[in-house]
Amino acid sequence: MKLTADYYQHDDVVAIARDLVGKVLCTNIAGKSCKGIITETEAYNGRTDKASHAYDGRRTKRTEVMYAAGGRSYVYLCYGIHNLFNIVTNKEGLADAVLIRGLEPLEGVAEMIQRRSPLKDERNISSGPGTLTIAMGIDREQNNLDLQGDIIWLEDHKLTYAIDQSARIGIDYAGEDAKLPWRFKKR
C-alpha cells in the first residue's frame, strides 16, 4: 500500500510523474492526519532540463537533497511566499524531482479547510502547488524527509484516471525546455 524506495528510484522521472497522478499523499504533521489524491504533477530532470534547480549539475545547499536517492521530500520557498512540495526521484547523484501541483482532499478534510481559512471556495482547498502545502501542513520544516517515514508518505489506492499531458507552468525562463510536455493532470 505504501510506495516503496524502489518506486521512487526508477530512472524515468517523466514516467513517475505520470504514474503519481491518482496516488495518495499522506501527512501526519502537528498531530493532524490528512490524505489527498494527487491530481496534477510536473517532472523536472536535473541533467538536461533548464527549468530544474539542479540543471547542468548545479549543486548548492538548497538543491543538495535533490541529489539524494529517490524517496525524499524537497520543499522550497517560491516567490518568497509559497512552500512547494516535490518528491525526489532516481538514484543517488541523479537530481530528478516531481512537483506536486494539485490534490483532491480525501481524509482530514476539516483540518485542511481549517488550515486554509479564510477560504471562500472549498473547491480550492488544495488546487495549486502553493495552497496544497498549506492544506496538508507542509512547510520547509518538512524538507529532506524520508518518504518511508511516518510524517509524509504516499499510498497506492489503485485509482486510475484519464490523464492529460501538457507543457509546464511558470517556467518561461527555461527557453525551449518550457515547451516540454512534462505536466500531467487528471482529466
Next chain:
DNA sequence: CTAACGATTCGCT
C-alpha cells in the same frame, strides 16, 4: 555585501 529573481496566489478591473 549587494542585488536580482523566482516551479505562485489573490484581489481588483
Next chain:
DNA sequence: GCGAATCGTTAGT
C-alpha cells in the same frame, strides 16, 4: 486579464 506581495537563494563584487 493584470499586478502586487514578499523573502530565501544565488551568483557576482
